[in-house]
Amino acid sequence: MELHDQFVSIFSEIVEDVKGFFPPKKEFPKEATNYLIKMVEHNVPDGKHIRGMIVVNTFLALSDKRDPKSIRGALLLGWCLEFYHAFRFVADDVMDHSKTRRGRSCWHELVGMIGINDSFTLEGFVFQLLKKHFCKHPHYLELVEFFLDSGFCSELGRTLSQSTIDYQTKKPIFSKYNNDYFCKMIRLKSSIASFYLPIALGITLATGKAIDLDSLEHQEKLNEAKKVMLQLGEYYIIKDDIIKNFSDKKLLNDNIDQDIQMGKCSWLIVTALKHSSEEQTQQLTKNYGKNNPKSLQIVKEIYQQLNLFQIYQDFEQKSLNSIVHSLDNLKYNPKEIFSILLSQVLKRKN
Numbered sequence: 157m158e159l160h161d162q163f164v165s166i167f168s169e170i171v172e173d174v175k176g177f178f179p180p181k182k183e184f185p186k187e188a189t190n191y192l193i194k195m196v197e198h199n200v201p202d203g204k205h206i207r208g209m210i211v212v213n214t215f216l217a218l219s220d221k222r223d224p225k226s227i228r229g230a231l232l233l234g235w236c237l238e239f240y241h242a243f244r245f246v247a248d249d250v251m252d253h254s255k256t257r258r259g260r261s262c263w264h265e266l267v268g269m270i271g272i273n274d275s276f277t278l279e280g281f282v283f284q285l286l287k288k289h290f291c292k293h294p295h296y297l298e299l300v301e302f303f304l305d306s307g308f309c310s311e312l313g314r315t316l317s318q319s320t321i322d323y324q325t326k327k328p329i330f331s332k333y334n335n336d337y338f339c340k341m342i343r344l345k346s347s348i349a350s351f352y353l354p355i356a357l358g359i360t361l362a363t364g365k366a367i368d369l370d371s372l373e374h375q376e377k378l379n380e381a382k383k384v385m386l387q388l389g390e391y392y393i394i395k396d397d398i399i400k401n402f403s404d405k406k407l408l409n410d411n412i413d414q415d416i417q418m419g420k421c422s423w424l425i426v427t428a429l430k431h432s433s434e435e436q437t438q439q440l441t442k443n444y445g446k447n448n449p450k451s452l453q454i455v456k457e458i459y460q461q462l463n464l465f466q467i468y469q470d471f472e473q474k475s476l477n478s479i480v481h482s483l484d485n486l487k488y489n490p491k492e493i494f495s496i497l498l499s500q501v502l503k504r505k506n
Contacts (some may be wrong), residue, residue, distance in 0.1 A: 162231060163205060163208060163209060163235075166232070170232075170285070174192075174281055175189065175193065177284045192274075195267075195274050195278075196281070198260075198266075199245070199263055199274075200238055200239055200242045200278070202260075203258055204500075205238060206500055208234030208354075210355060210497055211233050211354050211357045212227075212230045212234050213496055214358025215230040215233075215362045216230065217358075217490050218358065218359060218489075219362035221362075229289065229290070229361065232285070232290075233290070233299070233358075234354075236289075236303075237353065237354055240349075241349070243282065245257060246278060249262040249264060249271075250264045250271055250275070251314075253418075254414070293361070298360050306348050306353040309345075309348045313348075316337070316340060316344060317420070319332070320332045327419070328419040328441075332421065333421055333425055334429075337421065338423060338426045341421060342389070343386055343389070347393070350389060350392075351385035351386065351389035352386060356382075358493070359381060373488070377488040377489055380486060381489055381494075387475070387478060387479050388497065388498060390475070391472070392501050393423075394423040394475075397422045397423045398468050401456070402465050416445075416452055416455050416456070417452060419444055419445025425444060427467055428440060428462055428464060436462070439454055439458060440458060479498065483498075
């Protein structure tokens with residue numbers, strides 16, 4: 157069985173684990189259990205499982221263990237990460253007023269604001285699963301701390317993201333729409349949790365009992381991985397901006413044009429403001445962040461006038477050159493654990 161097929165096949169076992177976390181039937185009604193299982197099945201298993209598989213592939217690249225128990229442990233940890241990102245997605249969709257996720261209705265669109273509590277429940281399942289399956293692992297505490305620290309970074313990044321909109325007037329604060337602020341925001345909000353965390357989990361899972369996680373060698377391994385993954389994360393997020401705005405919309409399922417209408421601090425608006433004329437800047441600041449078709453069209457027309465797609469292509473080449481340079485100069489990690497992910501990101505069209 158292919159590795160990804162193995163990954164998918166154990167999800168039903170994960171669901172059985174989740175059922176075991178609920179209080180006894182006398183204390184927790186059956187209908188509540190059924191509701192939460194439905195919530196898990198709606199939000200967790202779909203998608204490409206890229207993050208979960210990074211954990212597995214990193215573990216296999218660094219560990220000499222190939223026995224079924226060890227591989228199963230990597231698969232389970234990968235699913236912990238998938239639960240973790242499902243929790244973040246459910247919460248993000250509520251805050252962003254999103255309608256769809258992965259081609260289906262967002263959870264809060266189906267159940268209302270109880271979806272906020274459900275996102276916390278998904279987060280709780282992450283730590284219940286970690287406790288059940290990894291409490292005897294020599295580096296269990298470090299695995300837990302990686303999730304906690306990454307979550308905290310994401311929350312700080314979300315704060316930076318929300319802080320670009322005046323909470324009273326609901327208008328964009330354009331003084332913050334610059335490359336420095338944008339890079340800090342996406343690093344905290346997305347790159348650490350989505351790119352560095354999977355690698356860090358795989359490295360730690362593969363680390364033997366005798367290894368001191370405070371050792372210089374281990375820290376250098378993590379620092380090196382973090383540098384590469386933050387580079388790749390920035391590239392991926394900016395590419396996502398481009399796909400949402402310039403790809404054939406028939407290929408897209410989620411939240412088309414929402415960044416403009418909601419006034420989000422994206423690479424496109426940051427770059428547009430950097431290259432725009434005085435008149436174009438006035439039009440952008442007048443229309444960006446307004447939820448009406450006319451303003452949306454004006455902003456998109458300026459994006460076309462500025463040839464942002466060509467600017468992106470120049471950025472893309474420089475970014476990829478920098479990533480490849482980092483990969484060619486690795487000292488502590490095998491190149492393959494990053495190359496697999498890079499190839500997946502490069503293939504992404506929608």
